[in-house]
Amino acid sequence: MKVPDARSTEAQSGPGLDLDQFLIEPDTPPPAMISPDQVGRADAKVMASLGVHVTGEDRSGTYILHNFHPLSLIVKSDQIELLPIAEALKKYEWLREKYYWKAVPSDLDRYTAQVASATEPQGYFLRVKKGAKVAFPVQACLYIARGNIAQRVHNVVILEEGAELHLITGCATGPGVEIGAHLGVSEQYVGKNARLTSTTVHNWGPRMGVRSRPGTIVEEGGTFVSNYCSLRPARNVQTEPRAWLNGKGASAKYLTIILGSNGSTIDIGGEVYLNAEKTSAELAHRAVCTGGHIYQKGLLIGNAPCRAHVDCAGMVLDAKEDGFIHSVPGLRALHPGARMSHEASIGRIAPKQVAYLQSRGMSEREAISMIIRGFLGEEIVGLSPELDARVAEIAEFAGHGEEWHAR
């Protein structure tokens, strides 16, 4: 195992995250599993803000990771299999051989190495059976209910041929939890003609450090749609999603929506390798800066006749002392049949637009929220109700400033 070698390998970008200050191995035994609707009211409220409903209504399955241990697991469809990853690894030998650490290398950097070094892996295993079109989303919540711990999560999601699923993953700290770390590895396998829509919402405490390393492999005719929304800006967030479109006609679409505020550094990456003919990729980053540093990056790599577009758009509201948005859309064409394009724009809200909406009776803040919501949702086709609600929330945060955060 090469894991220990990577434990000092810094990530490609983003400031370092000091993990030594946090408790990283469980200091308590696993709690008794409970039904999601037994989750306390305050925690349930946080989860609802992520699109995770403890009632389980309109959901095909629910998984809740609480600090270091699974707390709830419910499956309501025989078309899916949902297990704690540790259990799945014991149950299926092939999981380790074919999937585990195959889409994300364990020695990618010191954060993946940390995840790989966990005594017992945390996270979930989700499999959707061949041809199954799962009607309701599966929801997973990765929850940190106490301060000063580092949660290390490793998920594996497999959609077999022709399967379809919407996966909602909510990651958050509980009320009053300000500091800690979350290291997340997600490996997602989208089979032939399968379709995975993954909506991830983060809502972290103000001094959290977050490293997210999703890797997705899409086979022929498969579709992967990733929506990422960061509701409250954590101190230090860095995500590095990667996708490999390996089969003819495979496609990937990433949408990220983030809000930065004073003191936060948010670095949103994204790499898509278009390795087969007729593959397509679209990367859209949207950011609103009310302070802090925001990096929007995206690199599309065309290795075959393909179509790809990356689009970074930012809006700077009140950038405080040193706030900024830094956009770097990138393209690398290695095949003459690769048709690739990019665009980036950063702007401010036009006072005339605010005044116009005010003249219809809105307050200045209501007007700003509405404009931000429009900016974030512009040209995004088919925003799901879950995501639409999150976008509205971000617009509220951004429009109302710090005191709204504190509520």
Place this chain on the structure above:
Amino acid sequence: MTNILEIKHLCVEVDGQELLHDLDLTIPDGEVHALLGPNGSGKTTLVMAIIGYPEYRVAKGQILFDGEEITKLDITERARLGIAVAQQRPPTIAGVKLRQILDFVIENAPERAQEIDDLTRAFQMEEFLDRDINAGLSGGEIKRSELFQLLVTRPRFAMMDEPDSGIDLEALALVGDMINALLSKEPDRPAHRRAGLIITHTGRILDYVHADKAHIMLDGRIGCSGNPLILLDKVRQYGYEECIRCILGRREG
């Protein structure tokens, strides 16, 4: 009858340049006035100063609405008192749909949901609801969208900036219908009207909408006021050049 609007000795600056000079204007409640004048005479500046756009700075004078001084109020406060404007060149707002403005109004007055739905259908606005506000609309469509928003927000005092400019006769008739609907408080009492101010360079809209009084604006001041039909007739006969000569002659005389 009380005055819905009373403007006294108003001076307005834009980017440090004074565009309105010592302007006086009074509109009694229930009356609709027309504001005529050549391009650049300050008509739009006056309307924007009344609604309270921040870049139109009141340097001197007072604006009273329903007897209350509003000069220090911001645009939201003025809108909530019941002042509204249908702009000639409203901004486009990417991603913000007309439907959201309707939703905002209904959120604050849920009992009006049905009425607003009826208005939408009556003025065939369905197709505009899910488009970005004012984006990609023709001149006539912008006027419809603006007037529709006024119909929905139901202001006490409606200002319309050039509702008749750059549109064909068919569109003008529709705009006329919308303004009449906007200004009529109760359909069965045509004489009982909402107060309003219609800016018009050509006066074409006055063939469709009755105005109680007209004012001719010149060089940031009200030059003369009187019967709309007589004033408009003179303007059409002799042009604004003659008005200028007449007004300047009176000022000097």
